[in-house]
Amino acid sequence: MDTPWNDLARPPLRSAALRRALVGPGPWSRLDVVASTGSTNADLLADEDAPDGAVLVADHQTGGRGRLGRTWSAPPRSGLAVSVLLRPQRPVAEWSLLPLVTGLAAVDALEALGVRTRLKWPNDVLVEGPDRPGKVCGILAEARTGAGGARVVLGAGINVSLRTEELPVDTATSLALAGARSCDRDTVLRRYLRALRARVDAWGAGESPLGDYRALSATIGQDVRAHLPDGSVLEALAVDVDEEGRLVVEGSGGARTSLSAADVVHLRRR
Structure with a gap:
């Protein structure tokens, strides 16, 4: 029988524990984990009633999208496909900084795991050696206006436990290959979502991310x-x-x- 527990090195996310840690008294309003979906970004954008701070995570994303319409996929439970929906109070014209804010949050989370990273404009998080340099995370921000009001979804795909032969391109890497202190996806997700909340709240309060972004720019x-x-x-x-x-x-x-x-x-x- 094919179950998520066939590969014990890649267990499913522990959704109940994640909700307890991150929802309610935590930084996010809703957190859903699905076994598989085409695109977490597309799913959240289609949910016109999703509240500000809704999070959607997939154990397996089959049709992940990057910039310029590129698609990508990874083995089930080898990475994190996570999207958050925001309804920012700042003018829509200022939302163009949110991909940079998201990149900084990813750096905050991965640096805490012992992985040295920098940012490649506009949407890549790069590992800087010594173990395995390359792209470890991609970011895609998408905004929509309509019956559900103005909203933006910030999506991130983080390569966690991919092995060399599983990487989609030679210029990619993973946290495991880069020597991260932990490749437990629950741990990585918690660090990322807490860092993202802090960065988004700072931007919402009027703090510019540009100084930090320029300092980390590759x-x-x-x-x-x-x-x-x-x-x-x-x-x-x-x-x-x-x-x-x-x-x-x-x-x-x-x-x-x-x-x-x-x-x-x-x-x-x-």
Whole structure:
């Protein structure tokens, strides 16, 4: 019989214990764990009645989505697919900083587990050696307005126990390969959700995340190749992230451009 307990190294999340720790007197209003779904982001966005602070976690996400419509998947219970729904009181125009806020929360959580990380604009969390450098977490923020009101979903996919042969690309890694102190998914999830609540609350109170983000950026100071949504490609030096969370790049002639969306490749390290 195929059950979640066939692989004892990858048990299912303990939903009742997570709710006790994180809901009610904890930082979130609702927490649901499902065995499998296509996309936790899509599910929360479709739930027009979901309250501010609702959390959805999947033991297995079969149709995870990244930027530019990319899809990805991982073996069941080898990672965390977690989305939170927010109804921020700050103007919608300021929500563009929320992907940066989410990245900082992921760094807070993973650093506490002994994994040195930095942020690649706009949505990747990178492990910096020595054991296994590479992408350990991807972030996707999606906003929607309509009958259910204005809301944003912050999704994160964290590679927890993936082995080398299970990684989707050579540039990926996992907490296990990076030597994390704990690869218990309940522990990782608790640390991440508590860090995210703290970062979101600070942003909601008017605190800018940009100082911390710039200090942790692996992109600022790099020569980059930016693949833009219209299909064009721009090569330039990344020099800053602006007040709207856009990447500021400088061409060879000194002209600066702010990018709100792009697939960025680092061409050389600082």
